[in-house]
Amino acid sequence: MDQAIVAGVSAVGGTVIGALGAVFGPLLAQRRTQDHERRTLTDRDVREALEITAHLRTAGAMWERDMRRVLRDIRVGRSVDLREFDDSMRSLEQEMRQSVNRLVAYRLHVSRQVSGRVFLPMGRAEDMLREAISDAHGSPDALWREIADAIREVWSIRHELDEVLVQEISTAFGATMTTPPHRFRRSA
Incomplete structure (x- = not known):
C-alpha cells in the first residue's frame, strides 16, 4: 500500500x-x-534618436555655413537675395524644430533648452544679417562684428546642446555615449 x-x-x-x-x-x-x-525596440529607439540628433546637428551646421557664406558675400560686395536667404533660414530652422519635436517621442525633453538657448540667438543673428543684406554699403563695421559674434554664440550653444542630447540619450536608454571633441572655430 x-x-x-x-x-x-x-x-x-x-x-x-x-x-x-x-x-x-x-x-x-x-x-x-x-x-x-x-x-x-530599445535598440531601434536609440538608433532613431541618434539619427534625429544627427539631422538636428546637420541642419544647425548648415545654418551656420549659410550664415557665414552670406556674411562673406556681403562683405566682398556680392549681392544676396533677401527672399532666398529667408527661405533658406526658415527651412533650416523648421528642420531643427521638427527634429527637436521628434526627440520628445523618445523621452528626450530638450525642447525648452533648445528654444531658449538656440533659436532666439539664431533669430537675432538672422535679423542682423537681414539688416546688412538690406543696406550692405551702409552697414557699419560694428554690425559685421556683432553678426560674427552672434554666429559664434549659436555655434557655442549648438555644442552645449550636443552635450545635453548625449546626456539625455545616455540617461534615457542607459547607453554610454560621449560628445565629439569641439574644434576651435575661426572668426567669421
Whole structure:
C-alpha cells in the first residue's frame, strides 16, 4: 500500500507539474519574446534618436555655413537675395524644430533648452544679417562684428546642446555615449 500511495502521489505530482508546465511554459516563452522585443525596440529607439540628433546637428551646421557664406558675400560686395536667404533660414530652422519635436517621442525633453538657448540667438543673428543684406554699403563695421559674434554664440550653444542630447540619450536608454571633441572655430 505504501507503494500505491507513493505512486498515487507521484502521479498527482506529475499531473500538477505537467499542468503548471502547460500554463507557465507558454507564459514564460511569451515573456521571453516580449523581453526580446522590448530590447529590440530599445535598440531601434536609440538608433532613431541618434539619427534625429544627427539631422538636428546637420541642419544647425548648415545654418551656420549659410550664415557665414552670406556674411562673406556681403562683405566682398556680392549681392544676396533677401527672399532666398529667408527661405533658406526658415527651412533650416523648421528642420531643427521638427527634429527637436521628434526627440520628445523618445523621452528626450530638450525642447525648452533648445528654444531658449538656440533659436532666439539664431533669430537675432538672422535679423542682423537681414539688416546688412538690406543696406550692405551702409552697414557699419560694428554690425559685421556683432553678426560674427552672434554666429559664434549659436555655434557655442549648438555644442552645449550636443552635450545635453548625449546626456539625455545616455540617461534615457542607459547607453554610454560621449560628445565629439569641439574644434576651435575661426572668426567669421
